[in-house]
Amino acid sequence: LPSQRLAGRHVIVTSGPTHEPIDPVRYIANRSSGAQGTAIAAALRDLGAKVSFVTGPAEVPPPAGVDVIRVQTAVEMRHAVETALPADAAVMAAAVADWHVTNAQDHKIKKDAGGMAPSLQFAENPDILAWIGHLAQKRPALVVGFAAETDDVIAHATAKRLRKAADWIVANDVSPATGIMGGTENAVTLITEDGAESWPRMRKEQVAAQLAERIADALDHLPED
Ligand code: C5P
Numbered sequence: 001l002p003s004q005r006l007a008g009r010h011v012i013v014t015s016g017p018t019h020e021p022i023d024p025v026r027y028i029a030n031r032s033s034g035a036q037g038t039a040i041a042a043a044l045r046d047l048g049a050k051v052s053f054v055t056g057p058a059e060v061p062p063p064a065g066v067d068v069i070r071v072q073t074a075v076e077m078r079h080a081v082e083t084a085l086p087a088d089a090a091v092m093a094a095a096v097a098d099w100h101v102t103n104a105q106d107h108k109i110k111k112d113a114g115g116m117a118p119s120l121q122f123a124e125n126p127d128i129l130a131w132i133g134h135l136a137q138k139r140p141a142l143v144v145g146f147a148a149e150t151d152d153v154i155a156h157a158t159a160k161r162l163r164k165a166a167d168w169i170v171a172n173d174v175s176p177a178t179g180i181m182g183g184t185e186n187a188v189t190l191i192t193e194d195g196a197e198s199w200p201r202m203r204k205e206q207v208a209a210q211l212a213e214r215i216a217d218a219l220d221h222l223p224e225d
Contacts, residue, residue, distance in 0.1 A: 003047065003048075004047060004048030005047050005048065005216040005220070006044060006047035006048045006049035006212070006215070006216050006219070007047075007048035007049075008048075009048075009049045009050070009088045009089070009219055010049065010050045010051075010052065010086070010087045010088055011044050011049045011050070011051050011052070011087060011088060011089045011090070011091065011215070012051075012052045012054065012081055012084045012085070012087045012089075012090045012091070012140070013037055013040055013041045013044065013051055013052070013053050013054070013066075013090075013091045013093060014037065014054045014055070014077060014081060014090075014091070014092045014093055014094035014096075014128060015034045015036075015037025015038055015040075015041065015053065015054070015055045015056070015058060015062075015093050015094050016032055016033075016034035016037060016055045016056035016057060016058030016094055016095070017029040017030050017031070017032040017034075017056045017057065017058070017094070017095045017096075017097070018030075018056045018071070018072065018073050018074045018076075018077055018094065018095075018096050018097045018125075019056065019057055019072045019073065019097075020073055020074065020097045020099065020100040020101055020104075020125070021072075021073070021100075021101065021104045022101050022104055022105070022109070022120060023104060023105040023106075023107065023108050023109045024105075024106070024107070024108055025108050026108075026109070028097055028099070028101065029056075029057075029097055030095040030096070030097055031095070032056075032058065032094070032095035033058065033059040033060055034055060034056075034058025034059060034060050035059075035060050035184070035204050036093055036146075036186060036204050036207065036208070037053075037055070037058075037091075037093030037094060038053075038055075038058065038060050038061075038062060038063055039204045039205045039207070039208035040091055040093055040208040040211060040212065041053045041062070041063050041066050042063035042066075042205075042208065043205070043208035043209045043211065043212035044091075044212050044215070045063060045065045045066050046209075046212070047212050047213070047216055049212075050067070051065075051066040051067065052066070052067045052069060052084040052087070053066040053067060053068050053069065054069045054071060054077055054080045054081055054084065054094070055068065055069070055070060055071070055094075056071055056072065056077065056094060056095075056096075057070075057072065067084075069083075069084065073097075073100060073125075074096045074097055074100065074125035074126060074128070075100070075125065075126065077094060077096065077128060078126045078128045078131060081128055081132065085138045085140075086138050086140070087140045088140055088141055088142065088219055088222070089140050089141065089142040089143070089144065089215055089218075089219060090132050090140040090142070090143050090144065091144045091211075091215075092128055092129040092132070092143075092144065092145050092146065092166075093146050094128070095148075096125060096127075096128060097125055098124065098125055099122035099123060099124055099125060100122065100123060100125055101120050101121065101122060102121045102122065102123045103120065103121045127164065129143070129145040129164045129166060130163070130164040130165065133145075133164045133165030133166050134164075134165045141218075141219065141222045142167050142168070142215060142218050142219060142222075143165070143166045143167050143168075144166060144167065144168045144169075144170065144211075144215070145160065145161070145164055145166040145168070145169050145170070146169065146170050146171075146172070147160050147169050147170070147171040147172070147191075148171075148172055148174040149171060149172070149173060149174065150173070150174055150175040151175070153171050153172070153173050153189060154171065154189060154191070154196045156171075157169045157171035157189065157191045157196075158191055158196070161191050167192070167193070167218075168190060168191060168192050169190075169191040170188050170189075170190055170191075170207075170211065171188060171189045171190075171191055171196075172186055172187060172188045172189070173187065184203055184204060185201055185202060185203055185204065186201070186202070186203075186204050186207045187199070187200070187201040187202075188207055190211075190214070
Protein backbone atom coordinates (compact mmCIF):
# COMPACT_ATOMS: atom_id res chain seq x y z
CA LEU A 1 0.00 0.00 0.00
CA PRO A 2 1.33 3.48 -0.86
CA SER A 3 2.00 5.67 2.16
CA GLN A 4 -0.85 8.06 2.98
CA ARG A 5 1.36 10.84 4.21
CA LEU A 6 -1.09 13.53 3.04
CA ALA A 7 -4.10 11.98 4.81
CA GLY A 8 -6.10 14.72 6.52
CA ARG A 9 -4.66 17.39 4.22
CA HIS A 10 -6.64 19.45 1.72
CA VAL A 11 -4.92 20.66 -1.44
CA ILE A 12 -6.40 22.87 -4.16
CA VAL A 13 -5.04 22.30 -7.67
CA THR A 14 -5.88 24.50 -10.66
CA SER A 15 -5.34 23.02 -14.10
CA GLY A 16 -5.98 23.43 -17.80
CA PRO A 17 -6.61 26.60 -19.77
CA THR A 18 -9.37 29.11 -19.19
CA HIS A 19 -11.69 30.05 -22.05
CA GLU A 20 -12.59 33.72 -22.28
CA PRO A 21 -15.62 34.19 -24.51
CA ILE A 22 -15.74 36.52 -27.51
CA ASP A 23 -19.25 35.43 -28.44
CA PRO A 24 -21.21 32.16 -27.89
CA VAL A 25 -18.99 30.21 -30.32
CA ARG A 26 -15.58 31.89 -29.98
CA TYR A 27 -13.07 32.35 -27.20
CA ILE A 28 -9.46 33.22 -26.46
CA ALA A 29 -7.30 30.83 -24.47
CA ASN A 30 -3.76 29.79 -23.71
CA ARG A 31 -2.44 26.52 -25.06
CA SER A 32 -2.64 23.92 -22.28
CA SER A 33 -3.43 20.21 -22.27
CA GLY A 34 -3.94 20.09 -18.50
CA ALA A 35 -1.61 17.07 -18.35
CA GLN A 36 0.76 18.38 -15.66
CA GLY A 37 -2.00 19.68 -13.38
CA THR A 38 -3.95 16.44 -13.75
CA ALA A 39 -0.86 14.38 -12.89
CA ILE A 40 -0.24 16.53 -9.81
CA ALA A 41 -3.81 16.09 -8.58
CA ALA A 42 -3.51 12.31 -9.04
CA ALA A 43 -0.16 12.20 -7.21
CA LEU A 44 -1.55 14.18 -4.27
CA ARG A 45 -4.57 11.87 -4.16
CA ASP A 46 -2.23 8.87 -4.13
CA LEU A 47 -0.63 10.25 -0.96
CA GLY A 48 -4.06 10.46 0.68
CA ALA A 49 -4.83 14.17 0.25
CA LYS A 50 -8.33 15.48 -0.29
CA VAL A 51 -7.92 17.29 -3.60
CA SER A 52 -10.11 20.10 -4.93
CA PHE A 53 -9.34 20.05 -8.65
CA VAL A 54 -10.41 23.31 -10.27
CA THR A 55 -10.09 22.80 -13.99
CA GLY A 56 -10.73 24.75 -17.15
CA PRO A 57 -11.62 22.93 -20.39
CA ALA A 58 -8.59 20.61 -20.58
CA GLU A 59 -7.72 17.97 -23.18
CA VAL A 60 -7.10 15.23 -20.66
CA PRO A 61 -9.87 13.94 -18.36
CA PRO A 62 -9.68 14.75 -14.64
CA PRO A 63 -8.33 12.03 -12.37
CA ALA A 64 -10.67 9.78 -10.38
CA GLY A 65 -10.92 10.25 -6.65
CA VAL A 66 -10.69 14.06 -6.55
CA ASP A 67 -13.38 16.73 -6.20
CA VAL A 68 -13.70 18.14 -9.72
CA ILE A 69 -14.86 21.74 -10.07
CA ARG A 70 -15.23 22.66 -13.75
CA VAL A 71 -14.91 26.28 -14.81
CA GLN A 72 -14.56 28.19 -18.08
CA THR A 73 -13.15 31.63 -17.28
CA ALA A 74 -10.45 33.04 -15.01
CA VAL A 75 -13.06 34.89 -12.98
CA GLU A 76 -14.93 31.61 -12.42
CA MET A 77 -11.66 29.87 -11.55
CA ARG A 78 -10.74 32.46 -8.93
CA HIS A 79 -14.20 32.17 -7.41
CA ALA A 80 -14.01 28.35 -7.33
CA VAL A 81 -10.61 28.50 -5.62
CA GLU A 82 -11.96 30.93 -3.04
CA THR A 83 -14.95 28.66 -2.40
CA ALA A 84 -12.63 25.65 -1.91
CA LEU A 85 -10.65 27.39 0.87
CA PRO A 86 -9.38 26.70 3.48
CA ALA A 87 -6.61 24.42 2.28
CA ASP A 88 -3.21 23.32 3.52
CA ALA A 89 -1.63 23.82 0.11
CA ALA A 90 -2.51 25.27 -3.28
CA VAL A 91 -0.87 24.28 -6.54
CA MET A 92 -1.72 26.69 -9.34
CA ALA A 93 -0.94 24.76 -12.51
CA ALA A 94 -3.60 26.34 -14.73
CA ALA A 95 -2.63 28.30 -17.85
CA VAL A 96 -4.97 31.17 -17.07
CA ALA A 97 -5.67 33.66 -19.86
CA ASP A 98 -4.23 37.03 -18.90
CA TRP A 99 -7.17 38.96 -20.35
CA HIS A 100 -10.88 38.63 -20.93
CA VAL A 101 -12.89 40.35 -23.63
CA THR A 102 -14.94 43.21 -22.19
CA ASN A 103 -17.09 43.63 -25.30
CA ALA A 104 -18.06 39.95 -25.63
CA GLN A 105 -21.35 39.50 -27.51
CA ASP A 106 -24.43 37.43 -26.59
CA HIS A 107 -24.97 36.61 -30.27
CA LYS A 108 -22.53 35.20 -32.80
CA ILE A 109 -20.64 38.06 -34.40
CA LYS A 110 -21.43 38.09 -38.13
CA LYS A 111 -18.87 38.81 -40.79
CA ASP A 112 -19.28 42.36 -42.00
CA ALA A 113 -20.31 42.63 -45.70
CA GLY A 114 -17.80 45.42 -46.15
CA GLY A 115 -14.94 43.33 -44.82
CA MET A 116 -14.60 45.22 -41.54
CA ALA A 117 -13.10 43.04 -38.82
CA PRO A 118 -14.56 43.33 -35.31
CA SER A 119 -12.41 44.95 -32.69
CA LEU A 120 -12.05 43.35 -29.31
CA GLN A 121 -11.39 45.14 -26.05
CA PHE A 122 -9.54 43.45 -23.25
CA ALA A 123 -9.27 43.83 -19.51
CA GLU A 124 -6.82 42.03 -17.26
CA ASN A 125 -7.97 38.86 -15.53
CA PRO A 126 -7.44 38.29 -11.82
CA ASP A 127 -4.08 36.67 -11.12
CA ILE A 128 -5.23 33.74 -9.01
CA LEU A 129 -1.75 32.78 -7.83
CA ALA A 130 -0.86 36.34 -6.76
CA TRP A 131 -4.24 36.70 -5.09
CA ILE A 132 -3.92 33.51 -3.01
CA GLY A 133 -0.25 34.21 -2.27
CA HIS A 134 -1.10 37.61 -0.83
CA LEU A 135 -4.18 36.49 1.15
CA ALA A 136 -4.04 37.87 4.69
CA GLN A 137 -6.46 35.30 6.07
CA LYS A 138 -6.93 31.75 4.84
CA ARG A 139 -3.65 31.74 2.91
CA PRO A 140 -2.69 28.07 2.46
CA ALA A 141 0.53 27.26 4.33
CA LEU A 142 2.16 26.28 1.05
CA VAL A 143 1.45 28.10 -2.22
CA VAL A 144 3.01 26.67 -5.36
CA GLY A 145 2.97 28.33 -8.77
CA PHE A 146 4.31 27.48 -12.20
CA ALA A 147 6.35 29.51 -14.62
CA ALA A 148 6.62 28.62 -18.27
CA GLU A 149 9.53 30.62 -19.63
CA THR A 150 11.42 30.66 -22.90
CA ASP A 151 14.56 32.49 -21.70
CA ASP A 152 16.37 33.33 -18.45
CA VAL A 153 14.18 30.70 -16.79
CA ILE A 154 15.63 30.93 -13.28
CA ALA A 155 15.81 34.73 -13.14
CA HIS A 156 12.26 35.18 -14.39
CA ALA A 157 10.85 32.45 -12.17
CA THR A 158 12.64 33.79 -9.09
CA ALA A 159 11.18 37.24 -9.72
CA LYS A 160 7.76 35.64 -10.22
CA ARG A 161 8.01 33.82 -6.87
CA LEU A 162 8.50 37.11 -5.06
CA ARG A 163 6.01 39.13 -7.10
CA LYS A 164 3.23 36.59 -6.58
CA ALA A 165 4.15 35.77 -2.96
CA ALA A 166 4.39 32.07 -3.79
CA ASP A 167 6.43 29.74 -1.59
CA TRP A 168 7.63 27.73 -4.57
CA ILE A 169 7.69 28.16 -8.31
CA VAL A 170 8.01 25.17 -10.58
CA ALA A 171 9.76 26.63 -13.60
CA ASN A 172 10.04 25.04 -17.00
CA ASP A 173 11.66 25.95 -20.24
CA VAL A 174 8.99 25.94 -22.93
CA SER A 175 11.11 27.19 -25.83
CA PRO A 176 9.99 25.21 -28.90
CA ALA A 177 13.31 23.35 -29.12
CA THR A 178 12.58 21.49 -25.86
CA GLY A 179 9.42 19.85 -27.25
CA ILE A 180 7.94 20.10 -23.74
CA MET A 181 4.81 22.07 -24.66
CA GLY A 182 2.06 19.50 -25.14
CA GLY A 183 4.52 16.62 -24.66
CA THR A 184 4.63 13.83 -22.10
CA GLU A 185 7.88 14.92 -20.43
CA ASN A 186 8.94 17.93 -18.43
CA ALA A 187 12.27 19.36 -17.24
CA VAL A 188 11.64 21.62 -14.27
CA THR A 189 13.54 23.76 -11.83
CA LEU A 190 12.06 24.10 -8.35
CA ILE A 191 12.52 27.64 -7.04
CA THR A 192 12.22 28.06 -3.28
CA GLU A 193 13.48 30.66 -0.83
CA ASP A 194 16.64 28.54 -0.62
CA GLY A 195 17.41 28.79 -4.34
CA ALA A 196 16.96 26.84 -7.55
CA GLU A 197 17.02 23.07 -7.89
CA SER A 198 17.00 21.61 -11.40
CA TRP A 199 15.40 18.21 -11.81
CA PRO A 200 16.32 15.84 -14.62
CA ARG A 201 13.96 15.55 -17.56
CA MET A 202 11.27 13.00 -16.69
CA ARG A 203 7.68 12.07 -17.39
CA LYS A 204 5.06 14.53 -16.16
CA GLU A 205 3.70 11.83 -13.82
CA GLN A 206 7.14 11.54 -12.23
CA VAL A 207 7.45 15.31 -11.82
CA ALA A 208 4.05 15.18 -10.15
CA ALA A 209 5.00 12.32 -7.83
CA GLN A 210 8.21 14.07 -6.73
CA LEU A 211 6.39 17.36 -6.22
CA ALA A 212 3.71 15.63 -4.14
CA GLU A 213 6.42 14.10 -1.91
CA ARG A 214 8.04 17.52 -1.50
CA ILE A 215 4.69 19.04 -0.58
CA ALA A 216 4.24 16.28 2.03
CA ASP A 217 7.75 17.00 3.38
CA ALA A 218 6.91 20.70 3.71
CA LEU A 219 3.54 20.08 5.37
CA ASP A 220 5.15 17.61 7.82
CA HIS A 221 6.83 20.63 9.35
CA LEU A 222 3.52 22.45 9.78
CA PRO A 223 0.71 21.74 12.24
CA GLU A 224 -2.54 20.16 10.97
CA ASP A 225 -5.54 22.44 11.38
O1 C5P B 1 2.58 35.29 -14.81
P1 C5P B 1 2.43 33.90 -15.33
O2 C5P B 1 1.13 33.64 -16.03
O3 C5P B 1 3.62 33.40 -16.10
O4 C5P B 1 2.41 33.01 -13.99
C1 C5P B 1 2.17 31.65 -14.04
C2 C5P B 1 1.64 31.18 -12.72
O5 C5P B 1 0.62 32.03 -12.25
C3 C5P B 1 1.00 29.80 -12.80
O6 C5P B 1 1.12 29.18 -11.55
C4 C5P B 1 -0.44 30.15 -13.13
O7 C5P B 1 -1.33 29.12 -12.76
C5 C5P B 1 -0.64 31.39 -12.27
N1 C5P B 1 -1.62 32.33 -12.81
C6 C5P B 1 -2.84 32.49 -12.18
N2 C5P B 1 -3.74 33.42 -12.64
C7 C5P B 1 -3.45 34.17 -13.71
C8 C5P B 1 -2.22 34.04 -14.37
C9 C5P B 1 -1.33 33.09 -13.90
O8 C5P B 1 -3.10 31.80 -11.19
N3 C5P B 1 -4.34 35.08 -14.13
